[in-house]
Amino acid sequence: MRCRDTAAVSALRSALSAIDNAEAVPTDDVETASFGTDDSPIAGAAIGAGATEAARRELTPEDVRALLHREVEERREASTEVEADGHRDRAEDLRREAAVLDAFLGVRGDTIEA
Template identity: 45%
Template sequence: MRARDAVRVSALRSALAALGNAEAVPVAERPRAGAVEQAALGVGAADTARRGLSEDDVRAVVEQEVAERVEAAAHLRAAGRPEAAERPEAEADVLRTLLESTPHHP
């Protein structure tokens, strides 16, 4: 049971990170105010509001995470490593279950 939880935790953490990245505002869109604030790194670099994601955006990000895992598993199987393909397949199943259990309102 613990091994199964590790797969769930890994899949969910990765999906949360992908959602966090999707909320990030591209560097070119950040407001610039002055000398230090114009630097790509340093003081003021993280002082930008995050983008809000719609339900459709969130669903699309999670679906992309599923697709990436399915593709990774296919590559591993094609390379003759079926045992290594089990983990991304299991993570894809976890995320699919999440998507299926969440009502979709188009």
């Protein structure tokens, strides 16, 4: 961020968000209040203290590496499509982002800890 490398910042923020999203768990099992019941003044509200809290999934280092590899591939594929549409600058940005993540995997790929 201090170097103002927007491609690196964008790639790393996106990768961190992807990791954070992968750690999320489905909320299908949360019990909710029905409309018109006396249990909750708000229909569809979660019932009970801490009802909306859920433990996060713990990703293994292999999970993180696989996720980052997917992020790299998505950027490379998108850059090809974007360039075909005539947007060379955006395609180059995507290639730089892919290179940042790829370099990170090359340097730290064996030591990534979830």
